[in-house]
Amino acid sequence: MADLLTPHLHSGGPGPERKITVLGLLVGLHLACAGSGGQRVHLAEAARILGWWIPAQARERLGITDVPAVETASAFEALEGRVRRLFHDIETVCDPSPLPKNRRLDREEAQRLRDADAPERAERARQLLTAVCNQILEASLTPVRPCLTAGWAGSCAVDGTAFATFARGVKTTGALTATDPDAGWYVRDGDHHDPDTLPGSGSGSGKKRSRRSRRVKMLFGYETTLEIVAPTVLHPAAGLPAGTRPPAVILAMSTNVPGADPGGGAVRALADATCRRGYPAGTLAADWAFNNSVPETFQLPVRELGFTPVYDYPRDALGVQEPGPGGASLLEGSWTCPHTPAELKDATPALHRQIDAAGELGSADAPKAREQAREDWVERITARQDFLLAPKGAADADGYRRWRCPAEAGTVRCPLKPRSLEHYRAGAPLLDPEPGPGGTLKLCAQGSITIGPEAGSKHWQPLPFGTPAWQQAYHLGRSSVEGGNGHAKDGAFENIADARGRRVRGHAAQSILLAFQLAHANTRKITNWKAALPQNGREPTRRPPRRKKPPNGSWTPRGYTHPTLSPDTPPHGP
Numbered sequence: 073m074a075d076l077l078t079p080h081l082h083s084g085g086p087g088p089e090r091k092i093t094v095l096g097l098l099v100g101l102h103l104a105c106a107g108s109g110g111q112r113v114h115l116a117e118a119a120r121i122l123g124w125w126i127p128a129q130a131r132e133r134l135g136i137t138d139v140p141a142v143e144t145a146s147a148f149e150a151l152e153g154r155v156r157r158l159f160h161d162i163e164t165v166c167d168p169s170p171l172p173k174n175r176r177l178d179r180e181e182a183q184r185l186r187d188a189d190a191p192e193r194a195e196r197a198r199q200l201l202t203a204v205c206n207q208i209l210e211a212s213l214t215p216v217r218p219c220l221t222a223g224w225a226g227s228c229a230v231d232g233t234a235f236a237t238f239a240r241g242v243k244t245t246g247a248l249t250a251t252d253p254d255a256g257w258y259v260r261d262g263d264h265h266d267p268d269t270l271p272g273s274g275s276g277s278g279k280k281r282s283r284r285s286r287r288v289k290m291l292f293g294y295e296t297t298l299e300i301v302a303p304t305v306l307h308p309a310a311g312l313p314a315g316t317r318p319p320a321v322i323l324a325m326s327t328n329v330p331g332a333d334p335g336g337g338a339v340r341a342l343a344d345a346t347c348r349r350g351y352p353a354g355t356l357a358a359d360w361a362f363n364n365s366v367p368e369t370f371q372l373p374v375r376e377l378g379f380t381p382v383y384d385y386p387r388d389a390l391g392v393q394e395p396g397p398g399g400a401s402l403l404e405g406s407w408t409c410p411h412t413p414a415e416l417k418d419a420t421p422a423l424h425r426q427i428d429a430a431g432e433l434g435s436a437d438a439p440k441a442r443e444q445a446r447e448d449w450v451e452r453i454t455a456r457q458d459f460l461l462a463p464k465g466a467a468d469a470d471g472y473r474r475w476r477c478p479a480e481a482g483t484v485r486c487p488l489k490p491r492s493l494e495h496y497r498a499g500a501p502l503l504d505p506e507p508g509p510g511g512t513l514k515l516c517a518q519g520s521i522t523i524g525p526e527a528g529s530k531h532w533q534p535l536p537f538g539t540p541a542w543q544q545a546y547h548l549g550r551s552s553v554e555g556g557n558g559h560a561k562d563g564a565f566e567n568i569a570d571a572r573g574r575r576v577r578g579h580a581a582q583s584i585l586l587a588f589q590l591a592h593a594n595t596r597k598i599t600n601w602k603a604a605l606p607q608n609g610r611e612p613t614r615r616p617p618r619r620k621k622p623p624n625g626s627w628t629p630r631g632y633t634h635p636t637l638s639p640d641t642p643p644h645g646p
Contacts, residue, residue, distance in 0.1 A: 073098055073207040080165040080200065092154045094162070096122060096134030100155065101588055110566035110592035112573045113585040115159055119152040159581070166201040167580035168194045169254045174577055176248040198340075201580050205587040206324050206344045212591035215598050216318060220301070223310025224318055226354025226379075227302040229549030230338045232295045232361060233557045234258040234330055236571035237582055241292025250292070252577035258330035260289045293571065294582055297337040298590075299324040299345055300556040302357065302549040312605065319601035320552040321594045322560070323351060327583040334361050335370025339377075346377050353378035357549025360386050367529040375471065375525060381533050382546045390420045393531045398521035399513030400461060400475070402528040404537040407461040409478050410513055411486070411505040416459065419452035420538070420629055446628050453538045458483040458501060460536060464520050471525030479503070480519045488516045543627045560593040568593075 074095040081094065100118030107121070122136050124143045131139060140147045170189035171182055213220070239252035303317035310316070324341035328334075338358070345351045356379040362370055363383045374381055383405060393402045399410045403417055415422070426445035430438045462481040464474035479486035482496045486503040505516065515521050535542040560568045566589045567573060574585040603614035 073204055073211070076200070076204055076207060077162055077165070081161055090154070090158065091135075091137045092122070092151075092158055093135030094158070096131075096136045097155060097158050097162070099134055101585070102591075105588040105592050106595075108573075109564075110589050110596070111570075113588045114573075114575055115155050116152050119155040120148065122155070123148070123151045159576075163576075163578055163580040163584065166197055166204060166584070167578060168198040168201065169579050170194075171249070171253040173253070173581075174251050176242075176251060177253055179247060179249060182249050182253055197580070201583055202326055202340050202344055203348065205327070205583050206341070206349070208584070208587040208591050209322060209325060209594065210349060212594035212598070213321060213323070215602065216321065219306060219310040219312060220318060220351065223306035223308070223312070224301065224352065225304055225307070226352035227304045227356075227545070227549065228299050228323060228354065229302055229357040229553040230297060230299050230342070230362060231359065231550075231553040231557065232297045232330075232334050232337070233561075233568075234260075234289075234291055234293060234295050235568050235582075235586060236291045236293040237577060238571040238575050239292065239577050252582075254329065254579040255293050255582075256329040256332070258289070258291050258293060258295060291569070293330070294327050294579065295330040295332075295334075295337075296325050296327045296583075296586060296590075297334060297341055298322050298553065298556065299338075299341045300553045302355070302552045304548065316605070319597045320556050321597055322556060322590050325587065325590060327579065327586070333365075333369065335365030338362055339370060339373045342374065342377055342379065355380045355382055355545045355549065357382045357546050357553070359384065359550065363389075363531065367526070371529045371532075372525060375529075380535075382535060382542060382549065383531065383533050383537075384546060385531065385537070387421075387424060389531065390424075392417050394528055396527050397523050398515040398518070400515055400521065400523070402531060403456070405531050405533040406536045407475055407523065407528070407532075408456070409459045409461070409484065409503070410515065411503050412456060412459040416452050416456035419449055419456065422452075423449040423629060449538075449628050453536075455501075457536060457539065461515075467525075472522055474520045474522055476520045477515055477518075486516075488512065538628070547627065556593075559597060560590055565596060566590070566593045 074093070078094050097118070100122040101113055101115075103121045103126075104117040105113045108117070120143070122131065122134070123139050131137075139151060170185050171177065177185075237252045237255045239250045239255060241255070241257060242248065242250045244257065300322055301318055301320050303320050306312055306316050306318060308314065324345040326337040326341040326344075328337045342353075342356075346353050356374060358370075358381060363385065365371065371381065385404060390404060393404065396402050396407055400407045401410055401412070401417075402408075403412065404420060408417075423445055426448070427442060430441035430445065459478050460483075461475040461478065462483070464476050467473040477486075477489065478484045479489035479492035482492065483500055484503055485492050485496050485500050486505065487493070488503075488505055492500075533542075535545060560566050563570075568586060568589050573589065574582055576582065576585065600614060604612050604616040606612055
């Protein structure tokens with residue numbers, strides 16, 4: 073990390089020579105974070121550690137000179153001043169914002185400063201900030217880097233989590249900015265089932281809402297997008313006992329204003345992990361905030377990096393999402409035959425309607441109606457797998473791929489494909505295609521069609537939505553990232569949501585100090601993980617975490633389970 077920063081700092085000028093090196097400052101911040109259990113990364117504490125809590129030989133190695141042997145008020149203030157000045161120089165070269173901190177600015181003046189700042193400078197600073205923060209995380213991953221490189225398939229998840237800044241928030245329509253002018257308000261209502269939410273006034277829609285749904289979480293600060301490892305079973309090449317899973321560590325991070333370009337922030341974090349640091353790219357679970365991004369900022373770059381996206385969808389994005397090339401339809405992320413029966417296309421929206429209707433029934437009839445809705449959904453999701461287009465080979469270097477009609481693949485019988493009436497899989501359904509006004513569709517007239525990466529890119533995913541294979545990939549990633557957020561926000565340890573542990577202001581300053589806290593959270597998790605493994609033939613000193621194992625395939629949208637499915641239910645689709 074010191075090698076990343078030092079070339080960008082001015083040196084050898086007319087001013088006095090620095091009496092502390094970048095390496096020395098970083099070591100001090102690391103020790104300050106570790107000494108407080110990850111709760112605080114204070115510059116004053118780092119100065120005291122560097123000046124009087126480490127041996128003189130270490131100070132000499134770190135380039136910390138002219139420090140009195142005895143700590144006095146004047147000696148401490150002098151050393152703390154050096155630490156603060158060097159940290160300010162570092163955050164300045166990493167800061168994508170041109171605004172001064174620690175004073176309120178007139179909003180018109182702040183906008184003039186933003187307009188005058190060169191976009192190229194801001195982008196260079198953002199790239200440097202991302203590299204520096206992730207290099208801090210990389211140091212914490214040293215104990216598990218060999219097993220991740222050798223045995224981990226790259227399955228992970230991304231999510232954004234808010235953290236407060238050390239400044240008081242102001243009205244967004246006020247005349248002055250906050251003393252941290254780059255921060256913004258983070259607002260999240262209780263519909264997300266966030267345990268950190270507070271009672272609020274509701275949505276203002278006039279509808280009666282439950283007490284839980286009226287809870288609102290608000291803070292003034294930033295949002296960090298984290299890439300967290302999904303603990304799939306490691307390959308034997310990792311050299312660990314069979315069935316071992318890696319810890320759900322934080323692999324990469326990127327910070328921004330809350331709600332501003334979540335997709336772009338995720339891509340920066342993912343690119344740093346895969347392109348700069350060489351981690352593998354595998355299955356990537358992402359929630360609605362990322363799936364709702366503009367495809368050019370998230371979905372397409374993620375696929376170019378080599379990740380396989382796994383999405384859930386909001387209620388208004390269910391069913392047929394958009395038409396595709398040659399007459400194909402994008403049905404909840406999968407390319408399907410245009411003649412798929414209407415009840416199969418409408419499977420998930422129908423589930424929501426049935427559940428809503430069940431809620432209006434009497435208490436005696438509602439459970440039976442909900443159970444029937446679940447059974448119908450599972451049956452329809454299973455049945456429509458026969459109507460999915462089958463991939464024909466892998467995608468080329470530009471992302472284009474050939475897809476076969478399901479009748480050509482033998483999963484359905486179709487009068488438009490006479491060969492399918494003779495060569496088909498046992499039990500394949502018989503289609504009754506309706507003639508269209510434009511004649512025979514290209515997909516129906518040919519054996520296969522080519523679909524490019526831009527077609528349906530907002531919602532496309534390779535695993536069919538709702539199937540056991542999709543459930544396993546999505547929920548493992550989502551549970552890992554939610555658990556990782558909670559681990560870093562634990563009030564007994566790092567407590568990253570609390571700004572009192574980072575008493576500085578500014579995008580770059582908050583990001584760098586947060587990276588030290590997240591690295592400490594990684595170290596704590598890795599230590600617990602290693603303690604649960606056999607040590608040189610001895611019994612582990614810690615029990616492995618208990619993992620909930622719901623029956624695979626039992627999930628349905630809105631969290632309703634289907635008790636009739638057994639754990640041996642086979643997956644459908646690829």
